Amino acid sequence: MKILIVGAGGREHAIAWKISQNEKVNKIFAAPGNAYNKVIKNCENINISATDDILKFAEQEKIDLTIVGSEELLVDGIVDKFHEKGLKIFGPDKKVAMLEGSKAFAKDFMQKYGVKTAKYKSFTEKEKAIKYLEEMSYPVVIKASGLAAGKGVIICQNEKEALEALDEIMTNKIFASAGDTVVIEEFLDGVEVSILSITDSKVILPFLSAKDHKKIFEGEQGLNTGGMGVISPNPYYTKEVEEKFVRDILEPTLKGIKEEKFDFCGIIFFGLMIARGEVYLLEYNMRMGDPETQAVLPLLESDYLELIEAAIDRKLENFDIKWKNSASCCVVLAAGGYPVKYEKGNIISGLEKFENNRDAKVFFAGVKESGNNFTTNGGRVLNVVSVQDSAEKAREVAYKELEKIQFKDKYFRKDIGLIK
Structure with missing residues (x-):
């Protein structure tokens, strides 16, 4: 098989490493990749990153399967374009990718289908957002609705900080067009849990839990980053937490996927918060997390390519994922x-x-x-x-x-x- 992995980071290296363990794989292309092609057998970098160029390459090389790591390309509709050409690709189409591409869209989906989440409202006008702040108690969370490389969330301790955040996002455009819409939501004080999962739109199979460390400095201080480290499994993810996650978040999400007729095979990343004795959904990501992938995939005993193929063939309900007891x-x-x-x-x-x-x-x-x-x-x-x-x-x-x-x-x- 020829596999094309789209993206350039540690997540993509981990995916390539795991996929390469399947004997059917004789060639991996990375677009654009990084220097990991030097440490993975039969891996070649292709210096392309635009959707149309990737699509053209996949057609010319007769790629058997494309795996997308990049959230930007998913939101841009790379999966739709591959499907139009009859090419096999793993990931959500443009419509479903909006569960990550728009926090406002995602929160509305959560509310519609009873997914347990923090109280919120979305705004495109700064004046209305300022008015809503008068109803909120602090701290409060202000989010750029669009993609902001994991950095579009500001926790404000008081009204002054909240007004400054709105200025930065909506007037000064520090997150560019990602901040055209903002989501203001109540602050949940607790412990975060990351749950990667795979779906074929009929079932959702969760992976092992993980705990990400987002801030740049020790003790979760300083600016948000793309992630400074991860452990798996997450010690706070108890059996009781798991049961609440499945009941209050996973099952309503699957119900929404079915009722909205979202037909896709791909990854759903649940960003959870354990707070006040309950489990809340902070956000969806529609692809493997980074660096969660690098911690979780080494614990996967099952063959990752076989798991992806089961999702594409809509046969996940028969797949029993095996994990190392490590x-x-x-x-x-x-x-x-x-x-x-x-x-x-x-x-x-x-x-x-x-x-x-x-x-x-x-x-x-x-x-x-x-x-x-x-x-x-x-x-x-x-x-x-x-x-x-x-x-x-x-x-x-x-x-x-x-x-x-x-x-x-x-x-x-x-x-x-x-x-x-």
């Missing part, structure tokens, strides 16, 4: 200054120590091949992942192994996986 810890190595201003092009040393390393795996997030060297090429550079018998051991080994990697201004959080 725990994983993924620590992100970032460039100093991320998520604001950071250097690219710094030489990375020590990666050769992971070629046959049984203790830890490295996924390339922002890495470029420069001559005989690997160099930094993004804010999040590498993901170091360890799978062990316990969460404590996975954390210990991940932090020990990441010391083998060096590059200028290397930065990482030291509290990934620490549980209060």
Whole structure:
């Protein structure tokens, strides 16, 4: 089989790594990919990123399956265009992708089908949003409705901060057109849980739970990032929490998918909050999370390609997903200054120590091949992942192994996986 993986980060490297374990796969193309093509057998980068170029390449190369990591392309309608040409692709069409592409659309869907979520309202006019703030108690959450690379959420502690956030989003356009509509919702104080899942529109099969660490500094302080590390499974995801998630979120979501006649095979990522003894849905993502994927896929015992094919064939109800009885810890190595201003092009040393390393795996997030060297090429550079018998051991080994990697201004959080 020829597989095309669309995207450029650590998530795509993890997907390529897992897919490559299936003996049917003899060629993987990455569009545009990154330097991970140098560490995965029979993997080739294709320097394209626009939907029409990707579609043309898939036709010319007779690609058997395309897997999309990028939320932007899903919202842009890449799946629709592939289907029009009769090409096999894994992911939601443009209509369904709006569950991630528009927070306002997603919240309205949640409300319509009784998915448990925070109280909210959506606004396109700043004056009306300001008026609504008068009804809210603080803290309050203000979100850019559109895609903002995981950074479009501002928690405001008081009215002054809320008014400043509205100014930044709706007037100064710090998130560009993503902020044309804002969602204002009540703040839920609790513990977050990430649940990746797969669906064929008839059933939704959840993956192992995960806990992401979004802020740049220890103790969840500072600016939001794309994610600084993950552990799986999430220790807060108890049997009781799971039951509430299935009853109050998963089942109503599936009901909505069926009633809206959303016909797709793909990933649904549930961003949950455990608060006040209940489980709430914060958001949907319609693709694998990053860096959750890098922590969850190494725990998957089942064949990932077979799982995807079962979804495409609408046979998920017969698929029993197998998981390792282990725990994983993924620590992100970032460039100093991320998520604001950071250097690219710094030489990375020590990666050769992971070629046959049984203790830890490295996924390339922002890495470029420069001559005989690997160099930094993004804010999040590498993901170091360890799978062990316990969460404590996975954390210990991940932090020990990441010391083998060096590059200028290397930065990482030291509290990934620490549980209060």
